[in-house]
Amino acid sequence: MLNRAFIKSVCALTAAVALPAQALAANVVVFNGDPPGVGFNDPTPADPIGGNPGTTRGQQALNVFQSAADAWGKRLQSDQTINVIAFFTPLNCTATSGTLGAAGANWYFVDSPAAPGGKGMKPGTWYHAALAEKLTKTELTTEADPNDFYEIFSLFNSNLGNPGCLDGSGWYFGLDNQQPSNLIDLKAVVLHEFGHGLGFSLGLTSSNTGIRNSGFPTVWEEYMYDVTAGKTWLNMTDAERSASARNDRNLVWIGNQANNNVSAVLDREIILNATGVSPITPGPASFGGQVTQAPGRGVSGPLSAPNDGGGASLLDGCEPYSGPTALAGQFALVNRGSCTFAIKAQNAQAAGAVGVIIANNAAGTLSPGGAAADVTIPVFGVTMAEGAALRAAIAAGPVVADISASARTRAGTTVGYPRLYAPTVFAQGSSVSHWDVSMSPSVLMEPSITPELTSSVKNPEDLTRGLLRDIGW
Ligand SMILES: [Zn+2]
Known part of the structure; x- marks a missing residue:
């Protein structure tokens, strides 16, 4: 039994050119x-750049793409070739935001029998095509449709940096991760x-509704644990899964391999x-000073809720304070x-x-974004409720604040x-199938x-490879 992934029409290509692939632990071949x-x-x-010898943009x-395919191939083991159909084509974009790329399994399989020597799949469980083939040692996609043998489809935005599509940005085609600050590293994407x-x-279970395809769970579900519900997605109803997808900071991965790397x-x-x-646990800003990783040796000082003397609010920190020692x-x-968060931080500094603590004015956690190279003090965001609790404490008497690294817990973990x-407001295409943004450093x-x-x-x-090993890679 098998099922197609959600984008199918784009794969109806007429002519594909296979690129030669090197001998790797897994052979990942990109088709143009x-x-x-x-x-x-x-x-x-185009001029060669950053170790990329190409002389045209294409x-x-x-x-x-082949460099990224090779990097994955070195980290994975499979006897079956992993074929990726790739399109470098215009995708959704505006001047200020846009889709960089999208990819997924081109097929999913459940209960496919293994060839001799194959480890096999867990019964009644959906697998991504490339992993299903590794486990069964069988060319499942070719058996399903010889004209659509790709295990992965992928789309990347060729319009990036053109007028109206993330203006001022663009792709960096180097292979060395040395992109200028205004460009986006295509290889990382x-x-x-x-x-x-x-x-x-x-995979095929809807992260939004929790509904399974044909009633079968995906291979992810036994490792997805909801800390407040006290159970995995494997043991939940559709409604419980849907709620868990919005249980910010309480949906965790319990597979051993990823956890061993935390x-x-x-x-x-x-x-x-x-x-x-x-x-x-405050949300770190994308700018400002770092707090040392030495436990208990961070930044301390009296906490105040200063009056900025004007503007839309006296408490928003948007106006300069009275003097350099205020x-x-x-x-x-x-x-x-x-x-902006940067202006608040600049005024306080x-x-x-x-240090600066910014209280959210809407539901949810806050990791202040933006950039301000001149800000050297640490900047963090807290929830609206946490901000109210801090204000109440200040009103009740002197408060000393301390922001330090924990001796026990790691950023981006719960228990x-x-x-x-799993943000409170569901994000189509982003929720559930990613690590959380609270991880530091970025993954x-x-x-x-x-x-x-x-x-x-x-x-x-x-942590990426650890998660893939947990599901069978
Ligand atoms: Zn993604």
Whole structure:
């Protein structure tokens, strides 16, 4: 029994060109699915860059894809060739946001018999095509449809950086992870998307509704544990799975292989302790100073909720404070809204603050985004409720705040297990099938690309391969 993945029409190509592949632990072959003159066949001249010898835009893009395929091939073991059909084509995009790429298993299989020597699949369980073939030692896709033998399909946005599509941005085609700050590392994005295709995705069960395809669970479900429900997705109803997909920070991965790598991969968790308030796990900003990883040796100071003297709110920190010592030695608690996170941090730093805590003005956790190279003090976000608790404590008496690395817990974990991305507001295409954004440092399979992301699928740099080993790779 088998089922097709959700994007099928794009794979109805007429002519595919196979690239020669090297002898690797797993042979990952990229097929160019683009028509003449565009995408991978774009003849626009390009200068070789960052170890990529291609001399046209299309050739450079294809070289990046094969480099990513080879990187995965070295990290995986399979006797069956993994065929990837790839399109470098315009995808959804606006001037300020856009889809970088998308990929998935081209087929899923359940209860496929194994050839002699094959380990076999767990009964009644959906598997991504490439993993199903590894476990059964069988060319399942070719048996299903000789004209559609691809295990993975992938789409990448060829419009990036053109007018109207993430203006000012563009792809970096180098293979060395040395992209300028305005460009996006294509290799990292391709590695990420190929990861989904190989098995880093929930698969055929709907992460939104929790409904299973044909009643069978996917191979992910026994490792997806909801900390508050106290059970795995394997043992939940559709409604329980749907709720769990929105149980922010409480949906975790309990597979041994990924968990064995947690302490090697993830930093220590940063904890905010304030007088009279339960310990808080604040969300780190994408800018500002780092808190040392030495447990208990972070930043401390009196916590204040300063009045900024004007603007839309006196508590939003959007106006400069009265002078360079107005907040000397203090942690400043300000509310989100009216201006950028960077402006709030710059104002507090200019007044002598040692750190900034920004309280959310909407439901959910807050990791302040943006950039401000001049901000050297640490900046964190807290929830609306945590902000209210801190304000109440300040009103009740002197509060000392301390932000330090935990001696016991790692960033991005709950009760010791790594978190899957399960924001309160469901994010189609992102929820569940990624690691959580609270992981630090960034890992390959987070939902958004970050500048610190490395082109690595290997422990100790990342947890990705551990998860794939858990499901059978
Ligand atoms: Zn993704």
